[in-house]
Amino acid sequence: MPVLEGKELRIVGFLCNWCSYGGADTAGVARAGQPTDLRVIRVPCTGRVDPLFIVKALLEGADGVLVSGCHPRDCHYAVGNFYARRRLEVVREFLPVLGIDQRRFAYTWVSASEGQRWQEVVQKFTAEIHALGPAPRLEDAKPLLRLADMALSSLHPLGTGQKAPLDELKAAIRAKLPELECVIGWQQGYDAAHVVPLFMKTPEDVDKLVWGPFNVNNPAVYLPQFKGKKVGVVVKGCDSRSIAELLQEQLISREDVTIFSIPCEGVLDMARVNTELGRYTKIDGVSMDEAGVTxxxxxxxxxxCMTECAQGKCYGCTTPGAVIADQRFGAPVEVTPGAHTPPELAMLDAMSLEERMGFWKAQMERCLRCYACRNACPMCVCRDHCISDSREPHWMSQADSARDKLFFQAIHALHLAGRCTGCGECQRACPVGIPILALRQQIARAVGNLFDGYKAGIDPAAVPPLLTYAVDETHIHEREWK
Structure with a gap:
């Protein structure tokens, strides 16, 4: 391939200092012809390449991104590229949900002595980028607003929890309360159709505890604030997964938390409820039967009806009962085995890359940048040092642009890779109803496909897949050109 043909494109290369940068230097010394599109950024190790580097480069206008480092088993830092391999494969599977062609990103391994191989790698990747042409820009995308089809069947029966043994639960909490700082649950909010968190410290507080389809909040979000104190918490199945993940990451101590559980029959999508109710003066009453709420x-x-108005996460829930609990009440709920694609993710799967980019542009133009999604997330525990507020490093600006907002959502999603329990609090808390849970669900799907069906928050003793590595990966082929 000639050194330069036609219009030069913008390709960013992250090269390991010890191997691939040396390989590029070897190719240069040998006067091996190389395309001039590539802009090289030297890094100490591919293990230092944050997946956000790739996403930021592509959102900021790069036409392609190449990451290259030492061959596995030959890393200068022993295992850096083993960790990198997992992260890079996950981000590669994540890019399409943003509307970015995954062929615009590649990673490979080139040693310092492989000047000829480096020449072949960079020429091949550059040729592929030229064949794709200039990358579409988010700013130029045609906005697309579309709603997900919620008419899906569920993996377990949905209901309102009318037969839940609430009195037994209250009695157990009263008995345990003297040993605890408080017990976190739910109580009626400003009207009978809304529920807010309850912090029970006295027997009178326990009388306020409610259970049913309005218990949408995830009480696990408060547990890190009580680290070192004895607390109790009442959980749904999805809430318990968040607790299991917090235990995995040692953000809470098992001996400090008492977990009370009742099997969950589903919770209402309050955004749809509020839309249906519209503007009103007061709630006159709420009545429930086993099938729904009036x-x-x-x-x-x-x-x-619960079968029509439950949250999207409820249709594919496989853990209606808590995965971890000290005291359980009520009969277990039977789950029907089977694959289930969440509605918002199914909607994005059916779109083209151009439509996905237009979809996210339209959604991010609605975003208020209030960070309610971050604040409601039980796994977002570094909010006092959040990357969105940091100026060192200066990852984000405060510009009110769809690109900056989408990059924040990509940051949140990638920080939850292998950690997101699918509780849906991010999407529930969004005041304008942006389906941002789909980004986390795509990450979870990628992690599950790559690492033998791994699901976050199921086994408190498990090691999250991006915090470890395997020398021989089952679903990642180290020498295959990506």
Missing amino acids: ITADGREHRF
Whole structure:
């Protein structure tokens, strides 16, 4: 391939200082012809390449990104590229959900003595980028607003929890309360159709505890704040997964937390409920049966069936019972085995790359940048040092652009790789209803596909896949050109 043909494109290369940078230097000394599109950034090790480097480069206008380092088993730092291999494969699977062609990113291994191989690698990758042409820009995408189809069948029966043994639960909490700082649960909010967190410290507080389809909040988000204190928490199945993940990461201590559990039959999508209710003066009453909820507002009745109005996460829930608990109440719920794609993710799967980019542009233009998604996430525990607020390093600006907002969502999603338990608090807390859970679900799907079906928050003793490595990966082929 000639050194330069036609229009030069923008390709960013992250090269390991000890191997691939040396290989590029060897090719240069040998006067091996190389395309001039590549802009090289030297890094100490591919293990130092944060997946956010790739996403930021592609969102900021790069037409392609290449990462190259030492061959596995030949790393200057022993295992840096083993960790990198897992991270890079996950980010490669994540890019399409943003509307970015994954062929615009590649990673490979070139040693310092392989000048000829480096020449072949960079020429081949550059040729592929030229064949793809200039990368589409988020700013130029045509906005697309589309709603997910929620008409899905669930893996277990959905209901309102009318037969839940709430009195037994309250009695157990009262008995345990003297030993605890507090017990976290739910209570009625500003009206009978909304529920807020409850911190029970006295027997009178326990009387306020409620259970049902309005218990949408995840109480696990508060546990890190009580680290070192004895606390109790009432959980749904998805909430317990968050606790298991917090235990995995040693963000809480098992001996400090008492877990009370009742099997969950699903919770309502409160965004849809509030939309249906519209503007009202007061809630006149709420009645429930096993199939759904009837809310009377300003004299008008509104019916919400659980099979139609549950949160999207409930349809594919495989853990209606807690994965970890000290005291369990109620009969277990049977789950039907089978694959299930969340509705928002299924909607994105059906789109082209251009449509996905337009979809996220339209959604991010609606974003208020209030960070409610971050604050509600039980696994987002570094909010006092959040990358979105940091100026050292200066990852993000405060510009009110769709690109900056989408990059923040990519940061949040990638920081949850192998950690997100799918509780849906990020999407539930969003005041404008952006389906950002789909980004986390795509990451979870990629992690599951790459690492033998791994799911976060199932086994407190497990090691998250991105915090470890395997010399011989089952689903990652180290010498295959990506």
